[in-house]
């Protein structure tokens with residue numbers, strides 16, 4: 001397996017786990033870590049043995065944001081020239097479902113990384129926020145867009161303009177997180193959810209992910225049309241044949257995955 005400096009990776013059956021590992025900086029997302037997470041996700045997304053990916057941090061911090069110390073001295077021409085943070089966009093193009101297992105701080109880029117994932121499982125100690133306003137900037141990895149779509153304008157505007165942190169009960173009420181569990185069960189729950197997803201038809205799971213994501217990006221009519229054509233095309237797959245035959249024959253399906 002590839003050697004990384006800022007993350008740990010492992011696989012467990014059809015589940016891949018990526019653990020952000022810069023504990024002294026509360027997993028601040030520097031350029032090296034961004035490159036490593038994107039490379040690891042790309043590798044797992046291309047691996048036919050993998051059906052779901054978990055991204056997690058530590059119990060204290062999922063990630064406390066982009067690395068402020070790295071960003072501090074950058075000029076306008078540098079951030080434009082480097083298309084700073086642009087590499088993160090690749091995560092939104094993966095076919096493999098990605099689960100964020102969030103304990104502790106998910107602030108700034110940390111909250112944005114969680115929102116780039118498909119499902120957020122959060123611990124009771126999780127805190128979400130977009131505190132960039134306190135640094136004289138605004139979110140830069142999609143936070144102003146994904147947070148608004150996830151929780152609506154009222155809360156997104158409040159969080160982005162005040163920089164306040166949202167505790168997990170508020171985040172769940174607002175629709176940002178999928179499930180809340182005791183903090184020490186975040187990773188195990190995320191692994192179980194990932195294993196469940198990975199046991200399904202990969203193509204159906206990836207089309208399900210694509211269809212739900214379309215709801216973020218298109219009108220209702222366009223989204224329903226996209227869903228319908230994805231649904232129709234699944235009838236060309238062996239997994240549809242197997243899944244429906246297994247139901248009728250009262251047995252468990254054996255999906256081909258990919």
Ligand code: CAA
Nearest residue numbers: 024025026028064065066067068069108109131139140141
């Ligand atoms: N970047 C770089 N280093 C960070 C960091 C970050 N985002 N967050 C924490 N650290 C470092 C601290 O500097 C400190 O390092 P030293 O020991 O060398 O001083 C170490 O991590 C521990 O942090 P604290 O001592 O501050 O820990 P705490 O428990 O007292 O506070 C915290 C925790 C409230 C999360 C606080 O660290 C904090 O406010 N961090 C910054 C949060 C933030 O502003 N995030 C947004 C970043 S900008 C961004 O993300 C832009 C974007 O949209 C992409």
